[in-house]
Amino acid sequence: MASFVTEVLASSGKLEKDDLSCKISKLSQKVEETKDEVCDMINKRYSEFLPSLQRAEELMAQVAEVSKDIEMLKSCIANEVSQDLQVAVTEYTELKQQLEKNSIVITVLRSLQEYDLAMEEYHRALQEKKYTVAAEQLEKVRAGLYLCVDSLKAWKGCELQLLRALSSEHTVQRENLIYHLGDEWKKLVVWKLPTSKELSAAESFLKTELRLCSGMQAGDGSDPPSLLASVLQALAIQGQLNHKIKLFGQVLLKYMLKPLISYSSLHVEVGEQPGQGAVLTLQLEETSAEHTSPSQVYTRLLAVLRVLHAHMFGTLNLLFTLKKVSIVLGDMIWEEMSDCIIRECLLYSIPSNSSQLSKYSMVIKETEEFEKTLKELKYLTMDSTDLLQYARNVNSHFASKKCQDVIVAARNLMTSEIHNTVKISPESKLSLPRLPSLDSKDNAKQEADRKRPPSADTPALENEKQLGQRTLCLPVCRISESVQQLMELTLATLSETVGSSSQCAIQLFYTVRNIFQLFYDVVPTYHKENLLKFPHLAAIHHNNCMFIAHHLLTLGHQFRPHLPQPLSDGAATFVDLVPSFRRLGTECFLAQMNAQKAEMLERLSTARNFANLDDDENYSAASKAVRQVIHQLKRLGKVWQDVLPVNIYCKAMGSLLNTAISEIITKILMLEDISTEDGDHLHTLCQTIIDEGPLVFLPLPDENKNRKYQEEVPIYVKKWMSFKELAIVLQANLQEIVDRWADGKGPLALEFTSNEVKNLIRALFQNTERRAVALTKIK
Incomplete structure (x- = not known):
């Protein structure tokens, strides 16, 4: 209720006025109180301020x-004490600089003394060949x-002319030492090499010779030091060893190590003389092997590397190098040498048959021993190398090599001549390799079920007729011998997949697919001109494609159970290639x-449309054209005889003969006037x-068997009966023609239309009442 009254008053404006007056009165009261407090504060501060001010002024004074x-x-202090202090600091700084200068001079003098002693020792050692x-x-x-130069650079960059002269002298002496070392190297490591033009056969490397002279010199101990070792030690100290070993390694690879790997008839002969060195020469040995076996290669290489280790690297103690010389040489030649071993030796040692894979473990063991020996001789530091990995990965390399060999062999067969043929029959079979049994129990059960006679409970089949033994068999024909060999190659390749590793089996399977793809692409292109030019080759190629397509239907099914997944799950099939080969x-x-057909029509085009045959020239041209067509058909019949299957042969010859007689029928029907003499000539043709x-139907060499197919000519030649009717009409009178028409039910009506028959009547007979009556009967 109160809030409601308040709202009402506020809405009327009365409540707002009462609040303003109340607030103003309160504010006025607060202002008065504040004014009194300020006045009291001012009086207190300024009445007590004056004594404080006076005291502060006294303190300021x-x-x-x-x-x-x-x-x-x-x-x-500034005028007397500071001046004396500055003088003292200056004197101290001068004394310090003088001390530093004296220290540097002493260091340089000591270095010069050591320089002189070292140079004297150097010259004496160089004369005594203590390199x-x-x-x-x-x-x-x-x-x-370097110590002197660094000291002088620290002292305000000062440099003495004497140091420049000494540095130049050091450079001269260093070059002199390197020259002497190189000269000694040429005397101690002597190569005899063939010229580059001669490097074409194993015999040219017989001139290669490496002579290692130790250059033993007398010493204090019982075992005199080797001059060769001293030279190598000095080269290492002067930083020239890597360059020298690199050049040595290149020559060693080119003229000794690589020939020993590449040529099976070469071997190394080592001649050693105690205290003098060793001689390495290459010799020939009789061998029938085209490529060197891995064990022989490893033996030859180790013979060379052991001699180098014994006479050059084995006794060195290089304090100034991080690695031994043998390791330096090994790092430089290993990659190229191992690549050559793989390319020229291990590649050819990969077996070509899966049955030989088990024997390859010996090669892997020999490779491991070879690398182990190299590590002992400090030529090799790596734990895993490309050489050993290649040897161990034999399954992959076997598959790759097998696939490559198969593809090469297949391509050679595809590019060989296709006219060399073999005859196949329904009884002909490719030699399928013997495959292992998957489950003998299941096979025995299936065989027992097959042999068990049907019982009374067994439901009878709706059609009890069995398929013939020759169902889905190829008809008798001829195929290229190379295609038969190609199919045998694919079967042998697929047989390699049985028992192989999964990767190998898959790779071999798809190689076989690639063979068929290659055939599809290569053969039509490579033999294109011959296939168009020679009918005999075209027929053989047709049979080849059908032969391959026939075997592709079951080729995958035969091997599928023996292949790894996913091939065994249905991917092992060649059925998808069948339509392509048939096409x-x-x-x-x-x-x-x-x-x-084009050639036949071109010959018939010279018959001058079979018109005006009463002219001897026209008749001669028409007769010649017909004889040429028959001759062409007979020639094709002989060419395709015993090559094409009988049904394909008959269809092909029937189609060609049908083309010829169709063209003749068309030409005769187009004639508007045929005289009696023309009719006789046309009938004769x-x-x-x-x-x-x-008589052109000769599918078989046996003449008696061909009569059957010659009697079935109307089956293969669609226009044969029409052609025979036309021949009859050309010699018939009007009544005979009408009788053969028989109100559209006779044999003539079955082959020709009424218009065609009327046109023939008009061309053969003059316009008479009898012709008009006859025309009215042709309906």
């Missing part, structure tokens, strides 16, 4: 007097010179058929084809 005394003292001592002394000289063979043969046409 005292502070000013003390400050004046401090300034006077400071001025005294290791000489190299060490030069190294000591170099270190001393390839069909297209090639159809192209040949079209070429023959048609009768010639009727008599000799069936």
Whole structure:
């Protein structure tokens, strides 16, 4: 209720006025109270301020007097004490610089003394051919010179002319030492090499000879040091060893190690003389092997490397190198040498048959021993090398090599001549390799079920007829011998997949697929001209494609249970290639058929449309054209005889003969006027084809067996009956023609239309009432 009253008052404006007046009165009261407090505060502060101000002024005077005394003292210190201190610091700095200078001079003098002693020792050692001592002394000289130069650079960059002269002298002596070392190297490591033009056979490397002279010199001990070892030690100290060993390794590889790997008839002969060195020469040995076996290669290489280790690297103690010389040489030649071993030796040692894979473990063991020996001789430091990995990965390399060999062999068969043929029959079978049994129990059960006679409970089949033994068999025909060999090659390759590793089996399987893809691409291209030019080859190629397609239907199914996954799950199939091969063979043969038809039509085009045959020239041209067509058909019949299957042969010859008689029928029907003499000539030509046409059907060499197919000419030649009717009409009178028409039910009506028959009547007979009556009967 109160809130409601308040709202009502507020809405009327009365409540707002009462609140303003109340607030104003309260504010006025607070202002008065604040004014009183301010006045009281001001009175208190300023009444007590004056005594405090006077005391502060007295203190300020005292502070000013003390400050004046401090300034006077400071001025005294600045003018007297500071001046003496600066003089002392300057004297100290000069003394310090003089001490440093004296220290540097002493260091340089000591270095110069050591330089002189080292140079004297160097010259003495060089004369005595103690090259290791000489190299060490030069190294000591170099270190001393660097110390002097560093000391002088620290002292304000000062440099003495004497040091430049000494450094130049050191450079000269270092080059002199390197020259002497190189000269000694040429005397101690002597190569005799053939010229580059001669490097074409194993015999040219017989001139290669490496002579290692130890150059033993007398010493204090019982075992005199080797001059060769001293030279190598000095080269290492002077930083020239890697370059020298690199050049040596290149020559060693080119003229000794690689020939020993590449040529099976070469072997190394080592001649050693105690205290003098060794001689390595290459010799020939009689061998029938085309490539060297891995064990022989390893033996030859180790013979060379052991001699080098014994006479060059074995006794060295290089204090100034991080690695031994043998390791340096090994690092430089290992990659190229192992690559050559793989390419020229291990590649050819990979077995070509899966049955030989078990024997390859010996090669792996020999490779492991070879690398172990190299590690002992300090030529090799790696734990895993490409050489050993290649040897151990034999399954992959076997598959790759097998696939490569198979592809090469297949391509050679595809590019060989295809006219060398073999005859196949329904009884012909490819020799399928014996495959291991998957489950003898299941096989025995299936065999027992097959042999068990049907019981009364067994439901009878709706059709009890069995398929013939020759169902799905190829008909008798001829195929290329190379294609038969190609299929045998694919079967042998697929047999390699049985028992092989999964990777190997898959790789071999798809190689076989690649063979068929290669055949599809290569053969039509490589033999293109011959397939178009020679009907015999076109027929053989047709049979080849059908032969391959026939075997592709079951090729995958035969091996699928013995293949790894996913091939065993259904991927091992060649059925998808069947339509392509059938189409390839069909297209090639159809192209040949079209070429023959075109040639036949071209010959018939010289018959002058079979018109005006009462002219001797026209009749001669028409007769010649017909004879040429029959001759062409007979030639094709002989060419395709015993090559094409009988049904394909008959269809092909029937199609060609049908093309010829169709063209003749068309030409005759187009004639508008046929005289009696023309009709006789046309009938003679048609009768010639009727008599000799069936004789072109010669699918078999046996003449008696061909009669059956010659009697079935109407089956293969669609226009044969039409052609025979036309021949009859050409010699018939009007009544005979009407009788053969028989109100559209006779044999003539079955082959020709009414218009065609009327046109023939008009061309053969003059316009008479009898012709008009006859035309009215042709309906």
